[in-house]
């Protein structure tokens with residue numbers, strides 16, 4: 001009897017895995033089709049200089065509006081896109097759209113720096129720098145209005161290649177930001193070795209900074225680090241005025257978060273950019 005119970009359990013388990021595999025295949029197929037169907041949208045979230053109350057930049061954040069008209073969060077599909085390689089055409093699509101939109105804002109008189117998330121899979125493609133160069137030329141955006149966001153993990157994986165890629169990107173004239181700064185495992189020495197322009201303080205530190213002295217202390221340390229190395233700073237995930245005030249006191253001027261703007265389509269963010 002024990003054996004049979006075991007067998008049943010095994011069968012149940014196997015069906016479960018099968019269902020998961022089928023669901024996963026469906027997701028992959030839908031994600032692939034979504035490119036041709038134009039279901040990927042690029043939203044933008046403002047970065048605000050609190051001293052002059054101006055939008056100085058935006059971050060491009062991809063959204064997937066699926067056939068059921070649901071907006072799927074990137075947390076759900078980016079990891080799958082990375083595993084399947086779909087991130088390469090998807091990332092290219094986002095970059096092209098973002099560069100076009102930055103050019104449109106520039107044409108209307110606003111120097112808005114556009115930040116684009118780049119995943120490790122994209123960054124490590126042999127033709128990545130050529131692709132970026134091609135997109136800059138085809139869209140006609142001013143390269144200094146474009147910034148690429150990478151994570152510490154990208155730098156930790158292959159120092160030599162990463163440094164070479166970053167130097168070539170810098171030659172194109174664009175900026176480099178470290179996203180989710182403070183959460184990675186790499187050494188701080190890379191801040192000296194790699195051509196980096198901006199540190200983005202991870203939103204986890206900002207979220208708890210008012211109640212957890214350790215988070216507040218880490219932010220203080222990151223601000224000092226950035227000031228002493230001559231790097232720009234952006235705080236992510238700023239949701240309440242008290243966080244903004246505390247960050248400003250510590251020396252951080254540029255904020256991104258729901259307090260200022262949720263990620264939104266081009267037209268909506270344009271209204272924020274062109275007020276006053």
Ligand code: C2E
Pocket residue numbers: 045060061062073074075078087091094117118119149179180203236237238239256257258259263
């Ligand atoms: P990220 O690059 O760190 O982007 C910041 C995330 O925090 C965004 O989530 C944004 O909507 C969210 N956020 C902004 N302000 C607040 C706030 O005040 N409170 C809270 N709780 N959250 C806030 P989103 O759009 O869901 O994107 C999640 C992640 O997916 C991004 O994290 C990024 O790693 C990745 N991602 C998004 N778009 C792309 C893309 O085009 N390419 C790649 N490779 N990754 C992307």
Ligand code: MG
Pocket residue numbers: 059117149179
């Ligand atoms: Mg980012």
Ligand code: MG
Pocket residue numbers: 179180200202203236
């Ligand atoms: Mg981040």
Ligand code: MG
Pocket residue numbers: 180
């Ligand atoms: Mg993140």
